[in-house]
Amino acid sequence: MQNLKIYNSLSRQKEVFEPLIPGHVGMYVCGPTVYNFVHLGNIRTFLTFDVLYRYLQNIGYKVRYVRNITDVGHLVGDGDEGEDKIGKMAKLEQLEPMEIVQRYTNDFHQVLELFNFLSPSIEPSATGHMVEQIEAVKDLIEKGLAYESNGSVYFDINKYNEAGNNYGKLSGRILEDLLNETRELDGQAEKRNPLDFAIWKKAAPEHIMQWPSPWGMGFPGWHLECTCMSAKYLGKQFDIHGGGMDLKFPHHECEIAQGKGLTGVEPVKYWMHSNMLTVNGQKMSKSLGNSFLPAELITGTHPLLEQAYSPMTVRFFMLQSQYRSTLDFSNDALKAAQKGYRRLLNGFRNVKNLEFEAIENLEIDTKKKEEIEKAILAFYDSMNDDLNTAMAIAQMFTLLKYVNMIYMNQLLPAAIGQETFDDLKSKFVIFFADILGLKEEEMTKNDSMLQGMLSLYREYKANQQYDKVDQIRAYFKANSMTIKDMKHKIDWAWEE
RNA sequence: GGUCCUGUGGCCGAGCGGCUAGGCAGAGCUCUGCAAAAGCUUCUACAGCGGUUCGAAUCCGCUCGGGACCUCCA
Numbered sequence: 001m002q003n004l005k006i007y008n009s010l011s012r013q014k015e016v017f018e019p020l021i022p023g024h025v026g027m028y029v030c031g032p033t034v035y036n037f038v039h040l041g042n043i044r045t046f047l048t049f050d051v052l053y054r055y056l057q058n059i060g061y062k063v064r065y066v067r068n069i070t071d072v073g074h075l076v077g078d079g080d081e082g083e084d085k086i087g088k089m090a091k092l093e094q095l096e097p098m099e100i101v102q103r104y105t106n107d108f109h110q111v112l113e114l115f116n117f118l119s120p121s122i123e124p125s126a127t128g129h130m131v132e133q134i135e136a137v138k139d140l141i142e143k144g145l146a147y148e149s150n151g152s153v154y155f156d157i158n159k160y161n162e163a164g165n166n167y168g169k170l171s172g173r174i175l176e177d178l179l180n181e182t183r184e185l186d187g188q189a190e191k192r193n194p195l196d197f198a199i200w201k202k203a204a205p206e207h208i209m210q211w212p213s214p215w216g217m218g219f220p221g222w223h224l225e226c227t228c229m230s231a232k233y234l235g236k237q238f239d240i241h242g243g244g245m246d247l248k249f250p251h252h253e254c255e256i257a258q259g260k261g262l263t264g265v266e267p268v269k270y271w272m273h274s275n276m277l278t279v280n281g282q283k284m285s286k287s288l289g290n291s292f293l294p295a296e297l298i299t300g301t302h303p304l305l306e307q308a309y310s311p312m313t314v315r316f317f318m319l320q321s322q323y324r325s326t327l328d329f330s331n332d333a334l335k336a337a338q339k340g341y342r343r344l345l346n347g348f349r350n351v352k353n354l355e356f357e358a359i360e361n362l363e364i365d366t367k368k369k370e371e372i373e374k375a376i377l378a379f380y381d382s383m384n385d386d387l388n389t390a391m392a393i394a395q396m397f398t399l400l401k402y403v404n405m406i407y408m409n410q411l412l413p414a415a416i417g418q419e420t421f422d423d424l425k426s427k428f429v430i431f432f433a434d435i436l437g438l439k440e441e442e443m444t445k446n447d448s449m450l451q452g453m454l455s456l457y458r459e460y461k462a463n464q465q466y467d468k469v470d471q472i473r474a475y476f477k478a479n480s481m482t483i484k485d486m487k488h489k490i491d492w493a494w495e496e
Numbered sequence: 497g498g499u500c501c502u503g504u505g506g507c508c509g510a511g512c513g514g515c516u517a518g519g520c521a522g523a524g525c526u527c528u529g530c531a532a533a534a535g536c537u538u539c540u541a542c543a544g545c546g547g548u549u550c551g552a553a554u555c556c557g558c559u560c561g562g563g564a565c566c567u568c569c570a
Contacts, residue, residue: 030570038570045570076568085568171565177498178566197567244570245501251567274570275501281562285569320519321509326502326563333508336520343519346533382510390510394518401535408534466529473532484533493533 004059004384006240007324009248009271010170014386019239020269025056025063026238028230028268030247031123033070034104035085038111039291040314040329041277041284045244047315048274048323048387050117052242054435055383066233067120069108071101071127072209073201073222084219087209097209101127111294114311116437122233126225133220133228134213136262137200145261149190151202151216157195160257167195167257170271171249197254199224223254227262230255236263242272246283274323279304281328292329306331309338312441316341319389319436342496345440347400348432349493350407356421359414368402369416375399376427389436396436399428409488450481454490457483 004017019025029049032038049067056063074085090097112119126133137153140146145163146155157167161175168175178195188194198221203210210217230238236259243252252271259267276283279290292302300308309317317337321327375398382391402424405411413421432438453472460468476483482495 032570033568042570048570074568172499173566174499180498195567245564246569249565249567251569254567276564276570278563283564283569287568316519317508324501325509328508330508332520336508338520340519388510390519391517394510397518404534410535461529464529470530477532482532485528485531486533487527491533496533 002381002384004056005386006270006272007386008269009273010268015270017239017270019061020237023060023062025061025240026234027053027056027063027065027240027242028226028234028238029065029067029120029241030226030243030251031067031069032104032108033074033085034101034108035074035089036104036286037293037295038104038108039284039286039293040297041291042244043111043115043294043314044277044318044323044327045242045274046112046117047115047318048272049242050437051319051389051435052240052272052387053118053120054437055387058430058435059380064122064234065118065120066122066124066230068226068229069101069105069123069125070222070225071105071125072097073126073220073225075222084207084209087207090208101125114294114298115315116312116439118437124229124233126220126229129225129228129232130211130220132232133224134200134211136224136228136258137220138214140199140258140261143261146199147192148215149192151218152190152198153200153215154191154196155199155254155257155261156192157197157257158193160261165257165260168253170253170256173249173253197221197223197250199258223251223258226251227255227258227267230267231259231263237265237267237269239268240270240272241268242274245273245275248273275326277318278326278328280330284329304331307335309334310441312345312438313338313341316344316393316436316438320393322386322388322390324386339496341438342494344396344400344432345438346493346496347403347407348429348438349440351403351425351428354403354406354413354421354425356413356418358418359412362412362414364417365411365415368411369420372399372402372416372420372424376423379427379431383435392431393436396428396431399424399431403428408486450492454483454492458490461485 005014006017007013008015032042053063053065071086072084076083076085076088086097086100089100093100137146140155141148141153145159146153161167168178175195200213200215200218200220202216202218210219230241241252256267278284282288282290284291292305294311296302297305297309297314298311313334317334318327320337375395379392379395382388382395402411406413453475457469457472473483476492477495480495481492484491484493
């Protein structure tokens with residue numbers, strides 16, 4: 001098996017993953033700003049890192065996964081004079097800011113559960129780390145990398161670069177270009193350089209979220225929280241930092257500058273960025289009005305949706321592409337994913353009940369045995385190749401073929417040997433549930449009732465009462481199920 | 497305008513110098529009361545034009561199309 005390789009945005013190439021501390025991984029992912037519902041585009045990013053988290057653990061790493069909640073400091077609009085997002089919603093909805101935060105944090109957690117995301121090890125919030133952030137601002141001023149101006153504090157990019165750093169290296173920006181493109185924004189007069197960014201903002205009296213600081217009442221800049229919280233829980237240097245592609249600049253660029261400025265060392269070893277979810281070729285975003293909320297998806301109520309899709313269908317759909325590619329959302333693609341997912345799911349339900357039966361003098365089918373073993377290895381190789389879940393799923397379908405053949409009595413377990421059989425059985429479950437994080441969703445289902453229906457079916461069929469037989473099939477179909485009428489037994493499956 | 501990514505069969509989507517990815521849809525076969533399920537077989541590809549190479553979907557150039565970022569964004 002190969003080593004895990006990760007595409008590092010910093011070097012722009014795939015690198016062999018070597019954690020700073022052998023056997024341990026520190027991973028930080030930018031969480032949501034909880035001022036509104038998370039949409040499907042957000043979910044794609046969290047999915048990428050959920051799978052990474054699962055996979056790292058599965059191959060034996062002890063992982064500390066930190067994902068923050070941004071509950072202050074993220075401004076609305078282009079300028080630094082914009083309103084705080086939480087504060088704005090609080091005014092609109094006439095709620096206490098913390099009510100807004102709580103409401104959307106709760107929603108976020110429900111959504112994560114719906115899509116079967118594992119909880120991070122630590123989920124810190126920006127407002128819970130005000131002391132750390134104020135200390136960091138003080139520290140940066142002392143180091144000469146930040147300056148106060150009219151109650152706000154700005155990070156001094158020129159000073160930072162003079163000290164031998166390179167602001168812009170992550171996103172490939174050139175300082176001069178950035179300067180030429182600087183827009184006319186309010187508050188620029190306070191800055192020594194238009195590119196300097198706020199690490200502490202003075203709050204206007206009517207601003208509802210503000211804290212006392214050595215520079216007066218104010219609130220921290222958006223980029224600062226991630227720097228402080230990642231350093232606090234993962235150390236001044238840690239392994240993986242993830243987030244959506246659209247956070248690369250300026251957010252992650254600023255994080256590097258703050259981290260390096262504070263500690264003198266490169267804060268992150270591997271930067272990972274997941275690509276955007278698009279709708280008709282355009283980035284899904286709230287401002288374009290083409291974003292779906294999870295609730296709209298499950299009920300199928302959004303105008304762009306032809307039907308409802310379950311969370312696992314969506315999870316599977318997203319996993320069929322590689323995280324660094326854009327993924328286009330469409331009804332046709334979702335429908336295809338639904339069928340594929342249910343087929344795999346039926347295999348997952350069946351594989352657990354397969355049992356090995358030794359048969360003497362049965363010749364081993366070497367070709368099949370080898371193909372199974374090859375597919376299992378290929379699954380790991382695919383995951384190791386920068387989390388190529390699309391390719392990993394292709395291997396799952398190869399394995400599914402054999403699961404089905406055994407289940408249908410078309411292949412005897414003994415023909416592939418006990419070892420390969422056991423491996424097929426255990427790995428299929430691990431791949432499906434533990435690594436890809438798929439699961440059986442609760443549809444209307446009652447096992448003992450189903451078994452009763454199936455025994456009636458069997459009886460009617462034996463008596464050749466085909467009208468009754470067809471009737472039972474219709475009941476199943478009405479519940480998204482289908483009867484599998486096989487030579488050796490009768491069973492049911494989710495309709496694909 | 498600057499920086500970068502991208503264009504694969506009916507649809508989605510991997511691959512990124514030689515080896516049929518895969519899923520969905522279509523066609524045929526086996527099984528079946530008829531079906532369904534499952535297995536088997538099978539049809540459609542690499543935007544266009546040049547170049548490099550023994551060999552290119554994969555590298556290079558140009559043209560055309562799509563997209564992202566450039567202080568809201570996952």
